[in-house]
Amino acid sequence: MEPKKTKNQGPENRNVNNEPELVTKRKKVTKEDPYAPLTDHLEDLRSVLIKSAVAITIWFLIIFSTVGWWFPVVSKGADIVVLGPFEVIRFYLRTSGAISIGFSIPFICWFLWQFMRPGLVEKETQFLKGSLPVMLMLFVTGLAFGYFIVHPLSYFFLISMGEQNFDVLVTADEYMSFLLITTIPFGLVFQLPVVALFLHHIELLTVEVMTSMRKYAYFALLVITALIAPPDVFTHMVTLFPMILLYELSIILIKRKERKEAAKAAKEEKARAKQEKKSQK
Incomplete structure (x- = not known):
């Protein structure tokens, strides 16, 4: 005997088991909801880009309006020339843009951190949260190393070498390009x-x-030095030395971290064994 066919039920009667219905309304990505739809992540990324652009724009307006104050600091007494009226404004715009991006990096890092944090596990979150200040400090230290050591040494070395056979004229654009290459x-x-x-x-x-992999790493650092430093042996050596120190410092820090982790694991194992022995009694 065939079962009796019933008519289609209305929308109000379909969920007879009181099962929770799917919610299609998008929610804001939070730490409690890391698996939000892709559109939510794109909206948050768009917000990060907008806030970063606003930060860069504000710094740009401040820096561009104070050209007379920072220009002697950037030029560092170098004899630079301009080849036309438009090159002056181009130099000021380019330099102001580069400096404003540099000053905006802490804000951009913070915006990116807010964007990435919901998708990170607790282990990664703790590491990055503690590393952001260190990353900023290392970035500033690298800029200072390039500005105070690599840039003047390489610039005046190359200028003095050129003056032996040529009348050297350095344009503002060329100087700015050289400054960025030897700092950032x-x-x-x-x-x-x-x-x-x-x-x-x-x-x-x-x-x-x-x-x-130490010897291969040293060779890779030498190649990087040849790419980012001016083409003279003295500057290469001055640049390579701190990079090797950074590599060795990385090894020391990882060794220290591994010792701490091993000591912590041994302590936990000892406490666990003690607890098991106590429970057996």
């Missing part, structure tokens, strides 16, 4: 210890790997 890359390279610690934190790098 070092701010990035000085992040090496933080990157190494993070890779070790997520179990992708060990001391054994770094020590066994």
